Amino acid sequence: MGRNNFSILTILLVTLLPILTLSFSTDSPTDRRLLVLLDDLSLKSSHSIFFNSLKSRGFDLDFKLADDPKLALKRYGQYLYDGLILFSPSIERFGGALDLAAVLDFVDSGHDLIIAADSSSSDLIKSLATECGVDFDEDPSALVIDHKSYAIAETEGDHTLIAADDFIESDVLLGKKKIEAPVLFKGIAHSLNAANTLVSKVLSASPLAYSANPSSKLSSPPSLTGSSISLVSVVQARNNARIMITGSLDMFSNRFFRSSVQKAGSPRKYDKSGNEQFVTELSKWVFHVRGHLKAVNLRHNKAGETDEPAMYRIKDDLDFSVEIYEWSGKSWEPYVANDVQVQLYMMSPYVLKTLSNDKKGLYHTSFKVPDVYGVFQFKVEYHRLGYTSLSLSKQIPVRPFRHNEYERFITAAFPYYGASFTMMAGFFIFSFVYLYHK
The missing domain is CATH 2.60.40.1930 (Macroglobulin (MG2) domain)
Structure with missing residues (x-):
């Protein structure tokens, strides 16, 4: 019987020990264990520079397909991860025990989230972004188009490859070193919910940008235009959970990281885009390396x-x-x-x-x-x-003051003191006159 109890205790310890060691110490707020959900495992190699930068900073990445039937964010009431990266824009339904409510509960518990969407984004991803205070363009075929701030390429193209450089002025979000080169962006537009004061634009489109289907003529004015279009936004919840939302999964890719960039109308050509610096610095903020x-x-x-x-x-x-x-x-x-x-x-x-x-x-x-x-x-x-x-x-x-703590004579009461002594003096004079003078 004693041997059986020992075996059960051993199994429990082996099961619970990973859970007990996953949560980071309260002395260090930095997220350490991240769950990365992918549409395709090939993203591990096509976006390897971004993932390796996280690993080099001490993060433990767990890669899984978004429809994995064994997906779970918590076990025995304890969260298994400190942060979640969603590189699965086309997923219609998460696998396992993961769903929209579970992701929102994860954020409500103070954990962090990165959402990368693109033109194939499902209603699930868009609904999740809406819950975070961001609204993607409802047109499934729309992309951000800019005929002035596009990136010059060998072919003229449809001007959907944007060279964006309208960054938020914040050292805590983007680091103290200025991002010189424009960021390459190709994806869908989103706007901020005016009722949500916790969401902020980090990278905005130019005043001449608009969201539309690049392969068809405009039959009506686009719903999103100009600087109201946000390319990358962040949210800091009241419980200090942090969220990054962008409409471009390609923005994190090795191809965009290594690509040279020249913005239309600018004589300067950069050997390397600003994507790597931008994404790396912003991810430091998202995962509490900075600003905590x-x-x-x-x-x-x-x-x-x-x-x-x-x-x-x-x-x-x-x-x-x-x-x-x-x-x-x-x-x-x-x-x-x-x-x-x-x-x-x-x-x-x-x-x-x-x-x-x-x-x-x-x-x-x-x-x-x-x-x-x-x-x-x-x-x-x-x-x-x-x-x-x-x-x-x-x-x-x-x-208040106790009865014996007040000043013996209060300046404001001098008129009353004077009245008292005046009355006594008057009574004395009246008595003296009345008694000794007829």
Whole structure:
């Protein structure tokens, strides 16, 4: 009987050990295990430069066909992967236990996602993008066309090979090194849902671009035109999950990575397109190598003291501090900014102060407790494009003065003091006159 119990315990440990070791440490936010779903396994070689760049940065990639009947994102209630890459635009239905709801739950649990679509994109992929705040062109035969910002090729073509260089100005999203060469893009257009404030354009089409079928004449104005067309977009959810959406699977291909590029109307020809740099830098952001913040050691105390009190009194002077760090891909480095604020909040902010920093990660300020008693909160709400959101709060009660803590004489009460002494003096004079003078 004891041998049987030992065998069962051994089986359980062997089964659960991979699950327990998959999740990355809370000290390191970087995703490590990625599931890559493909339409065709040949994409492993045709897009190998992108995949190898991920592997070189320490990511563990698990390649599977999108219709694999054994697909699963979680087992025994634990997620098997930290991120998901969908290079399967034509898939009509995922295999195994994976479906649209499972992918959305994966993102809702704080995990990251890359979606690459193209002209063969299915309703499933388009529906998933819509749930993330992006709407692809409803015309299945439409491609992005630009007769001005196209890439010059040996043949004139239909101007669907775009040389795009309208990047978002954000070092945290695209790195500090400027992308010089245009990005080659061939695929379908999408627009951002105006009601979704969490989605942002990273690469936009030129003002003269439009979405239409390149093999037929336009019978009506295209639904998507100009700068409203987004070529690559990103989403950062409120739970800090990150999503990248693009309408071009070819943008990640070795052919586009290695191709030379010359934009129409430009005399300069680049030996290599900006695709590799663009995709590599953006993938660093998607998988939390860059732009991930954490806040620790939120402290407050009375001025001149070090211990945190259980309660403040109105008009007390206090010191507040918090430490904020940014993940560099290898370690936590001090985060330096001048727009971090703290609120002393009760129904509405009574105090709003911008925090000073010492360039070493410590943010601090001092202020006076307002002349209002009740239960307050110290709140730090920090939202900045490309960075994980910080939301910290700590509750603290504020009491009024006790009866023996008021000043003996209050300046505002001097008229009343004067009235009292005047009445006493008047009563004394009246009594003296009444008693000793007839």
